Amino acid sequence: MTEYITLSRFIIEEQRKHPEATGEFSSLFTDIATASKIVYREVNRAGIAEILGGTGSVNVFGEEVQKLDEFALKTFIGVLSRGGYLAGMASEETASVIKIPDDVPKGKYLFAFDPLDGSSNIDVNVSVGTIFGIWKKKDGDGDATEEDFMQPGSEMVAAGYVIYGSSAMLVYTTGQGVHGFTLDPSVGEFILSHHDIKIPEKGKIYSANEGYYNRWSEAIRKFVEYIKEEDKGTGRPYSARYIGSLVSDFHRNLLKGGIFFYPADAKHPKGKLRLLYEAAPLSFIIEQAGGAATDGRRRILDIVPESLHHRTPLVIGSKRDVETFGEFMEKYGG
Ligand code: AHM
Ligand code: MG
Numbered sequence: 001m002t003e004y005i006t007l008s009r010f011i012i013e014e015q016r017k018h019p020e021a022t023g024e025f026s027s028l029f030t031d032i033a034t035a036s037k038i039v040y041r042e043v044n045r046a047g048i049a050e051i052l053g054g055t056g057s058v059n060v061f062g063e064e065v066q067k068l069d070e071f072a073l074k075t076f077i078g079v080l081s082r083g084g085y086l087a088g089m090a091s092e093e094t095a096s097v098i099k100i101p102d103d104v105p106k107g108k109y110l111f112a113f114d115p116l117d118g119s120s121n122i123d124v125n126v127s128v129g130t131i132f133g134i135w136k137k138k139d140g141d142g143d144a145t146e147e148d149f150m151q152p153g154s155e156m157v158a159a160g161y162v163i164y165g166s167s168a169m170l171v172y173t174t175g176q177g178v179h180g181f182t183l184d185p186s187v188g189e190f191i192l193s194h195h196d197i198k199i200p201e202k203g204k205i206y207s208a209n210e211g212y213y214n215r216w217s218e219a220i221r222k223f224v225e226y227i228k229e230e231d232k233g234t235g236r237p238y239s240a241r242y243i244g245s246l247v248s249d250f251h252r253n254l255l256k257g258g259i260f261f262y263p264a265d266a267k268h269p270k271g272k273l274r275l276l277y278e279a280a281p282l283s284f285i286i287e288q289a290g291g292a293a294t295d296g297r298r299r300i301l302d303i304v305p306e307s308l309h310h311r312t313p314l315v316i317g318s319k320r321d322v323e324t325f326g327e328f329m330e331k332y333g334g
Helices: 007-016 024-044 048-051 068-080 121-125 210-215 218-228 246-256 275-288 319-332
Strands: 085-091 109-115 128-136 158-164 168-175 179-184 190-194 205-207 259-262 292-294 314-317
Touching: 007 024, 024 048, 024 068, 024 109, 024 128, 024 158, 024 168, 024 319, 048 218, 068 085, 068 121, 068 128, 085 275, 109 121, 109 218, 109 275, 121 128, 128 246, 128 275, 158 246, 158 275, 168 190, 168 246, 168 275, 205 246, 218 319, 246 259, 246 275, 246 314, 259 275, 259 319, 275 292, 275 314, 292 319, 314 319
Parallel strands: 085 109, 205 259
Antiparallel strands: 109 128, 128 158, 158 168, 168 179, 179 190, 259 314, 292 314
């Protein structure tokens, strides 16, 4: 019989290796899975929901049609904030720390997330996703403050994303490799489908918004010119693939190899993507898969956030490709 390993079972077995584990972490993950199944259902209904009533309006059933990113935010808060394992949450959609309700015991974990990344693509049927990072509150019990979240990615205890595509898939790491689970809609469970994912050391894909070419520094332009050159020996030119939905671009490159970069440019001097709930979680995953992530020079996981919505340039993917990017930064002073 084929092995049918559910996410919950996999996590429980992983936690057994840590005798100090209290079960809080497993509950947190079970709830992440539940929240993402609810979001997936809603994302799937997006097209028809629009026909039945445009966003911001009331549909034929008299229900208010919510924007999907708002729905995802509320769903994750609703499910996770009552679990008793969190001290606080932070999200792309909220200015400050999301407080755990007063009547719920405070746990030790901090949860930072982008509820629905790439949501501007939903109306054209492009895959979107939820990205999350989990840290431990360093000192004291009780409610988390913004200060508690100012920890580098290297302190993360887990990170993951859920991609809502032709199927829903949850990919995560706790520092013991990267594992992917595909939702089996017939039983409503995430099933282990990609065990111990490794990214090829060198890829053949580059992903960037090349429309910004003229806003980029010389180093980045030279790098792009380089990967477009014809050279069989080093596998060039690379193929360009850019969806504009980070989870989708990242997921493809993780499985196939390649490099994604969203550098600083004339309009985004600090880059566009956010450290806490986009760059750091994906960097933890990529390193666990054998890849690398930098801001062009520094390792992303070493950067200490200065605010909840700290932005950073992001260069992420196959190790050798990220190194080559760094060499161009070094050479041309990008
Ligand atoms: P968002 O969090 O507002 O959705 O923005 C993040 C998205 C990423 O999914 C994607 O990688 C990037 O923005 C695309 O930006 P651009 O349109 O500038 O290429
Ligand atoms: Mg985002």
